[in-house]
Amino acid sequence: MxxxxxxxxxxxxxxxxxxxxxxxxxxxxxxxxxxxxxxxxxxxxxxxxxxxxxxxxxxxxxxxxxxxxxxxxxxxxxxxxxxxxxxxAASEPVSGAKDEFVLKLYFIHDQTDARLKPMLTTQLIWHEQRRDHLRKQLATKFPNGADALDFGHFLILEHALHREEEYCQWLQAALAQLPGGMTN
Amino acid sequence: MxxxxxxxxxxxxxxxxxxxxxxxxxxxxxxxxxxxxxxxxxxxxxxxxxxxxxxxxxxxxxxxxxxxxxxxxxxxxxxxxxxxxxxxAASEPVSGAKDEFVLKLYFIHDQTDARLKPMLTTQLIWHEQRRDHLRKQLATKFPNGADALDFGHFLILEHALHREEEYCQWLQAALAQLPGGMTN
DNA sequence: TGTGGCATGTAACTAGTTACATGATTGC
DNA sequence: GCAATCATGTAACTAGTTACATGCCACA
Structure with a gap:
C-alpha cells in the first residue's frame, strides 16, 4: 500500500x-x-x-x-x-485481496463447529443484498447490455456482480455442507 | 486499515x-x-x-x-x-476489495480502444496461472473433497479457486466482446 | 428554526511497504 | 568456498482511517 x-x-x-x-x-x-x-x-x-x-x-x-x-x-x-x-503501464495483478471473514473461517477446523452456521448465514444475507443491489444497478445503467461508449464501466459493474454471485454461491454451498445440510 | x-x-x-x-x-x-x-x-x-x-x-x-x-x-x-x-465478533463484510487493474478499465470508455486487448490478455494469462495453481492445491490438499477436520481451510481454498475462475471467465467474455470478437 | 446535505479542510494515529542490516546453517 | 535458505531484527517512509473542526445552503 x-x-x-x-x-x-x-x-x-x-x-x-x-x-x-x-x-x-x-x-x-x-x-x-x-x-x-x-x-x-x-x-x-x-x-x-x-x-x-x-x-x-x-x-x-x-x-x-x-x-x-x-x-x-x-x-x-x-x-x-x-x-x-x-x-x-503493466499492472501487477492483485494478489492479496484482504477479506477478514474468510480468514476467520480458516481458523475454524471442525465441520461441526456451532459458530459456522451463524457466521456463514450473516455473511450470506449481506452479500445477497449487495448482489441484488448490483443487479439493479446494471439493469438501470446498462439496460441494453454493453455500451460501446462506456465499455469499461460496463465491464467493471459486471465483474462486481459476478464476484458477489460467486460469493453467495460459495456461502450457500458451505451452509449446505454443514451437519444437517440444507434442512436446518 | x-x-x-x-x-x-x-x-x-x-x-x-x-x-x-x-x-x-x-x-x-x-x-x-x-x-x-x-x-x-x-x-x-x-x-x-x-x-x-x-x-x-x-x-x-x-x-x-x-x-x-x-x-x-x-x-x-x-x-x-x-x-x-x-x-x-461480527465481521463487517469487506466492501472495497482493491483492484488496480479493474480501476484502469473503468477509465477506458471506448470499446474499440486499442489498449483493451493487451490489457485484458495480460491479466487473463496471469489469472489462468493462478487458477490452475489453486486447482492443483485443492486436488493435492483435499483429494476427497471437504475434510471434516480441516473444514475452514477447505472452504477458503474453494473460494479462492472460484474467485479466480470468475475472474478468468469475466476476462474471456470481455475479450470476446471486443471488435472482431473471438477471432482476433 | 432546525435538519440534512453540500463543501472543505486539518490533526493524530495506525497499518503496511521497502530498504537496510546482520548472521547461521545446509548442501553442493 | 559459495549459494540458497533459515532466521531475526530496525529504520524510514507512505497510505489510509478516524476524529476534530467549521461553515453554507435548501427546504420543510
Missing part, C-alpha cells in the same frame, strides 16, 4: 472524464468505483493540493448563493499524460 | 493451531492464507513482541546447530480467549 499512490491516478481519471470538486470525487467512491477502491475526503483534499502542485490539475472557483464556493478541478495536459502512462 | 489490527488475530490463530517462529509465520502468508491477507516479516516480528507484552503469546528458544536460535511462539490462555472473541 505504501508508495504506489494509486489514488492520485483515480482522481486524475475522474477529473479527466469531467471536472469535479473534492466533494464529488468523495461521492464517486460511494458508487461503482467503490466496489474496487475506497477513499475518504480527508485523503482526497490533500491529494488534490499535491496534484495541483505537481501541475497535473488546475482548479476554478465556483460560487453558489452568497458565499459557498467550491473548487472544481480539471486535468492539465501533463496530468492527462500521467494518466495515460498509468493506464498503459 | 488503520486501527483494526487484524494481523494480530491471524498470528494468534496460526500459533494456536501450532507453535511457530516468526519465520514460519512469514511463510504462512505465501500459502493459502496469502490469498486473503499478506504481511511481511518486518511487520510480523514487531507484532510478536507486542503480543507477548500483552500476555497473549509466550515464546521458547530453540537452538539448531551451534548458535542459530529461533523463538517459537505459542498462544497463552488469554491469547486464545482473544482469538475466540475475534472469531465470534
Amino acid at each position: 505504501a508508495q504506489r499512490n494509486i489514488l492520485q491516478f483515480i482522481i486524475l481519471g475522474l477529473v479527466t472524464d469531467q471536472p469535479r470538486t473534492g466533494y464529488e470525487l468523495t461521492k464517486a467512491f460511494d458508487n461503482d468505483i467503490g466496489e474496487f477502491w475506497s477513499a475518504q475526503h480527508s485523503q482526497i483534499y490533500p491529494q488534490l493540493k499535491t496534484l495541483e502542485a505537481k501541475g497535473w490539475l488546475t482548479h476554478t472557483e465556483e460560487i453558489t448563493g452568497e458565499k459557498l464556493n467550491r473548487k472544481r478541478y480539471a486535468a492539465t495536459k501533463s496530468g492527462k499524460a500521467a494518466l495515460n502512462d498509468w493506464l498503459t | 488503520a486501527q483494526r489490527n487484524i494481523l494480530q488475530f491471524i498470528i494468534l490463530g496460526l500459533v494456536t493451531d501450532q507453535p511457530r517462529t516468526g519465520y514460519e509465520l512469514t511463510k504462512a502468508f505465501d500459502n493459502d492464507i496469502g490469498e486473503f491477507w499478506s504481511a511481511q516479516h518486518s511487520q510480523i516480528y514487531p507484532q510478536l513482541k507486542t503480543l507477548e507484552a500483552k500476555g497473549w503469546l509466550t515464546h521458547t528458544e530453540e537452538i539448531t546447530g551451534e548458535k542459530l536460535n529461533r523463538k517459537r511462539y505459542a498462544a497463552t490462555k488469554s491469547g486464545k480467549a482473544a482469538l475466540n472473541d475475534w472469531l465470534t
Whole structure:
C-alpha cells in the first residue's frame, strides 16, 4: 500500500472524464468505483493540493448563493499524460485481496463447529443484498447490455456482480455442507 | 486499515493451531492464507513482541546447530480467549476489495480502444496461472473433497479457486466482446 | 428554526511497504 | 568456498482511517 499512490491516478481519471470538486470525487467512491477502491475526503483534499502542485490539475472557483464556493478541478495536459502512462503501464495483478471473514473461517477446523452456521448465514444475507443491489444497478445503467461508449464501466459493474454471485454461491454451498445440510 | 489490527488475530490463530517462529509465520502468508491477507516479516516480528507484552503469546528458544536460535511462539490462555472473541465478533463484510487493474478499465470508455486487448490478455494469462495453481492445491490438499477436520481451510481454498475462475471467465467474455470478437 | 446535505479542510494515529542490516546453517 | 535458505531484527517512509473542526445552503 505504501508508495504506489494509486489514488492520485483515480482522481486524475475522474477529473479527466469531467471536472469535479473534492466533494464529488468523495461521492464517486460511494458508487461503482467503490466496489474496487475506497477513499475518504480527508485523503482526497490533500491529494488534490499535491496534484495541483505537481501541475497535473488546475482548479476554478465556483460560487453558489452568497458565499459557498467550491473548487472544481480539471486535468492539465501533463496530468492527462500521467494518466495515460498509468493506464498503459503493466499492472501487477492483485494478489492479496484482504477479506477478514474468510480468514476467520480458516481458523475454524471442525465441520461441526456451532459458530459456522451463524457466521456463514450473516455473511450470506449481506452479500445477497449487495448482489441484488448490483443487479439493479446494471439493469438501470446498462439496460441494453454493453455500451460501446462506456465499455469499461460496463465491464467493471459486471465483474462486481459476478464476484458477489460467486460469493453467495460459495456461502450457500458451505451452509449446505454443514451437519444437517440444507434442512436446518 | 488503520486501527483494526487484524494481523494480530491471524498470528494468534496460526500459533494456536501450532507453535511457530516468526519465520514460519512469514511463510504462512505465501500459502493459502496469502490469498486473503499478506504481511511481511518486518511487520510480523514487531507484532510478536507486542503480543507477548500483552500476555497473549509466550515464546521458547530453540537452538539448531551451534548458535542459530529461533523463538517459537505459542498462544497463552488469554491469547486464545482473544482469538475466540475475534472469531465470534461480527465481521463487517469487506466492501472495497482493491483492484488496480479493474480501476484502469473503468477509465477506458471506448470499446474499440486499442489498449483493451493487451490489457485484458495480460491479466487473463496471469489469472489462468493462478487458477490452475489453486486447482492443483485443492486436488493435492483435499483429494476427497471437504475434510471434516480441516473444514475452514477447505472452504477458503474453494473460494479462492472460484474467485479466480470468475475472474478468468469475466476476462474471456470481455475479450470476446471486443471488435472482431473471438477471432482476433 | 432546525435538519440534512453540500463543501472543505486539518490533526493524530495506525497499518503496511521497502530498504537496510546482520548472521547461521545446509548442501553442493 | 559459495549459494540458497533459515532466521531475526530496525529504520524510514507512505497510505489510509478516524476524529476534530467549521461553515453554507435548501427546504420543510
